[in-house]
Amino acid sequence: MGATDGDIMDKNEAADKRETGTLGKLMVLLDIVTHAESPMRFTDILAVAGQPRGTLHRQLGHLTEEGLLEVLADGRYAPGLRLLDLASRSWARNEFRLIAEPHLNALQQLTGETVHLGVLRGASVIYLDKVEGSQPVRMYSQIGNASPIYCTGVGKAALSALPDDRLDAIISSVSFQRFTEHTLTPETLRREMTDIRRSGNAFDREEHEVGIRCVAAPVYSEDLSFVGGVSVTGPAYRLTFERLEEWALPVRRAAESIMSGMRIGLGPRR
Amino acid sequence: MGATDGDIMDKNEAADKRETGTLGKLMVLLDIVTHAESPMRFTDILAVAGQPRGTLHRQLGHLTEEGLLEVLADGRYAPGLRLLDLASRSWARNEFRLIAEPHLNALQQLTGETVHLGVLRGASVIYLDKVEGSQPVRMYSQIGNASPIYCTGVGKAALSALPDDRLDAIISSVSFQRFTEHTLTPETLRREMTDIRRSGNAFDREEHEVGIRCVAAPVYSEDLSFVGGVSVTGPAYRLTFERLEEWALPVRRAAESIMSGMRIGLGPRR
């Protein structure tokens, strides 16, 4: 179960000085509970939340009443079902995802491998969609997941679209965890950016998980309000280095198609 | 814009008299935006939210800052990515889903049809999991979706587990929409409960969508803190009435297995 993603964006979140008032405090609690390995007891939350007991009690009560948290039979707190409901709607109607969908399918058909679509959020990549060949799928397995930027194709592709100042800000805000022997360091990542920017492709050569490789290309809006990437991922034995090179162009093409779709679909205000 | 599910739980939500203070107001806004067909402008939200302009502005600002909403390039508001992130974690670790998973797979293997797992929330069913044979899957297509109780197998199965008072309360709180010519009315639904309770199986005979049938069985915890159902769904030409009867038992068996799993996994407080 090695690859947890948990603490990657923490620094970034904390950097936000201005709290969002009451909502901010409640979201911190939600984060605590959703990040936990298993449902937490009141006291467990109390310990990490650093909130007086009375206050915490009321806050958890409110979250529960709204369905954002759930109280199990034994009193422990778990994430609530309302989250699923909200997310499913937000996903189904996501404009960017809808625009990308046909291109992802085409890319999947062409390569036969799993295709991912991800977006940069803070210092993480959130997977927005995934198209696989034909196995019974563990659905949320990937979608919605926040993953590190420095060792995923989509993450590195997204980074390459950013101007140097934002790029450096993000790199220095992230704590690099060594997942495999190929995982990059801040320095090697920074150096790789030049190649990615020139070629238009980012690769993941077993940097996140042994035996998994991927080719990616950046997707972004002109004003950079939106930065993400598309990738083709598969097992190392099928995705030889030659194969990766072979698919670099189709991946770039798909990224370009999505971007031109965005200019039509999202660009003009209506 | 035909079969939206949107307004089914509204009555129920509204029935909650006691607001959750600040959080409650913000959640109403979140609901407005996530329920919308497409991103909304400030003024659109203003019209339905019935909030003074200044107030609304700050509230949307807070939601945006937390990543629950997103402001598009043209100023319109859409659901934010943080929702996906929260939901994916909440789904991945959901105890009930984890317990049910192997049984769902087994049922899928046995029948070859799509298997669903759903939970009752308020007056809707929320799909927690879905196992299909082997087609490229539209992931959130079903999972997390809030669907009507009165015309889905899982919904009717779940209802049958409730005591009469809660049952009647829910039935009378829902506005019945006629999806097909077989869709039940409050009265026919109420009458069907007797059969479902006796046989232990609920059926959906093209009541929600023409050409789709399903067999379901209820799954619930002893204290009814948890009420849901499992179902096998498929096209009418494969799921003949004989077939439905044939699978009634296996579906019930699966439900029972899940329930005994819950008693071990969730029951005793640790």
Add this chain to the structure above:
DNA sequence: CCGATAGTTCCATTATTCAGAACTCAATTT
């Protein structure tokens, strides 16, 4: 039965949110 740990309720104090009006900015009309 006692002491301890866990969770809940109360209430005066304090900090946030509220509502409305005043303001900016851009597009449209005259």
Add this chain to the structure above:
DNA sequence: AAATTGAGTTCTGAATAATGGAACTATCGG
């Protein structure tokens, strides 16, 4: 080109909801 409308933002004292400490209750282990 000036005037007008519509859309969104910022500011303020007043209203409201959140806070936190302490007192209270329930549950558990011995």
